[in-house]
Amino acid sequence: MAAARRIPEATVARLPLYYRALLDTADQHVATVSSERLAELAGVNAAKVRKDLSYLGSYGTRGVGYDVEFLLHQISRELGLTQDWPVVIVGVGNLGHALANYRGFGARGFQVEGLVDADPKKVGTKVGNLVVEALDDLPRIVEERKIAIGIVATPASAAQEVADRLVQAGVSSILNFAPTVVTVPTEVSLRKVDLAIELQILSFYQQRKTPNGDGPPAHAAPSKRARAT
Amino acid sequence: MAAARRIPEATVARLPLYYRALLDTADQHVATVSSERLAELAGVNAAKVRKDLSYLGSYGTRGVGYDVEFLLHQISRELGLTQDWPVVIVGVGNLGHALANYRGFGARGFQVEGLVDADPKKVGTKVGNLVVEALDDLPRIVEERKIAIGIVATPASAAQEVADRLVQAGVSSILNFAPTVVTVPTEVSLRKVDLAIELQILSFYQQRKTPNGDGPPAHAAPSKRARAT
DNA sequence: CGCCGCTTGTGCATGCGTTCTCAAAGTCTT
C-alpha cells in the first residue's frame, strides 16, 4: 500500500520542512492543521503543500484539514525516520568536532556511531563519548555497526578518496562538507553542504543591491517578507 | 557593459562551482579551458556550462575555449568577489566556534569581523583573534565595520529574533544554520544550511534502496557516476 | 435531514531550467 509511488525530488526536499512544522504543531497539542496553516509554518504556499502531500496519499479530510499525528506518522514513514540511521563522520577536525558534539543528530534518529580520522595523533582520542578510529578500520566499522550514511568533514584534497573508501566500505549515502566536487557511483546518494558557495550566492545578490556605493545598506522597514527554513 | 543582465537563479548557484574549478585550473598553469573540461571539473554537463556562461557575455573563443584568467575575473566580478565582505557570526557555541576558526572564509574574501552572543559568560571571551561581543552592540558593530552579511548560529528558538536584529542593524544578507523557518523582509537575502534536512533527504532515498532488509548494503562496483560539489 | 461553508485534491496553464542540436566563428595545418 505504501510502495512505489514516485515522489518528485522537490517534494522530497520539502517533506522535512512539513515534518518539522508538524512536530511543533503536535507539541502544542493541536489535533489538525489546514494546508494553509502548514504552509505558513513551513514557509511555502498552500497549494504546494497540498500537492506535495497528495503524492503520499489522500491523508486529509475535506472541510477539516490533516490529522497532525497521522500525517506525522505518514511523513516519517516516507522519509524513513521510523528507523534509526547510524552515521559515521570522517575527519574529526574543527567541523567534525562540532558535528560530533551536536545533540540535534541523535535526537532525530541520526546517531553518530563512528568517528574516523587519518591523523595518527587523533586516533584513540575521545570526542564526546566516542573514540576516534583509524581510516583503515572503516570497512569493519561500517559493517559491524550497520552504517549506511557517511559524513565527509576532511579537507577538500582528501574528500574524493574518503568518499571512495566510504563507498567501498559499504556506505550508500554521503553528506559532503568539503568544498570540492566529489563523484560516486550512481547507486550512492550524495549531497553537499557548501558554505563558500552559499556565501558567494549571497555576495552575488548583495552586490546588486549596493551597486558599488560604500555607504551603509539602507535600513528598510519590513514590508513583504521572504521565507526560508 | 556589465550591468543589468538577468541571470537565472540556477545559474547563479553554479557560478561558484565554475569559479572554484577555474581556480584549480589556473593553479595548474593552464591557460584555456573548454566547456567540456569545465563541465567535468564542476560536475555538470557541457551544454549547461556554455549556457550559464553565455548569460555573463560572450567570453569564449570558438575553436579554443575560455581564457582561464579572463573568465575567472568575469565570474568574480559578477559574484562580487572583487571586494571583501566582512561577516558577523551570531551565536558562538559549538558551530559558531567552528565557523570562527575556519580559515576557508577569509581566504575567499569573507572575513569574520564580529562574534556576537547573548550569553554574558561568553561575552568578552576570545575566540581566534576576536573578542565575543554583546547582542546589543550589533547595530554599532554592523555600522562601524560595514558588515552586510550575518550568520545565524544560535539555537532554533532564537533564530527569528536574531535575524530580526540583524536586519534592524543593517545587515541585508543572512545565512541561517538554525533548523527553523526564518522570515525576513523581501529586500534581505536569506539562505539556509540545514543539516537535519539533508540527512532526512538521504534517509528517504536510502530507505528506498534497502526496502527493509537488515543485511548490509550491497557493495556495488562503481559503474556510472553521479556528481555533486 | 438537507443545506451551507470549509478545505482538500487535482486538472490545467504557465514559467523556468535542462538538454539537444547545429550553424557560426574561430584556430591550426599544409
Added chain:
DNA sequence: AAGACTTTGAGAACGCATGCACAAGCGGCG
C-alpha cells in the same frame, strides 16, 4: 590562402515544478 577541425553560442523542444482555480467531499448547523 584554403580547407579541415574544433568549440562556442543560441534556438528550440522538452520536462519538471509551481500556482491558480474549482469541483468534489466532508462536517456541522439549523
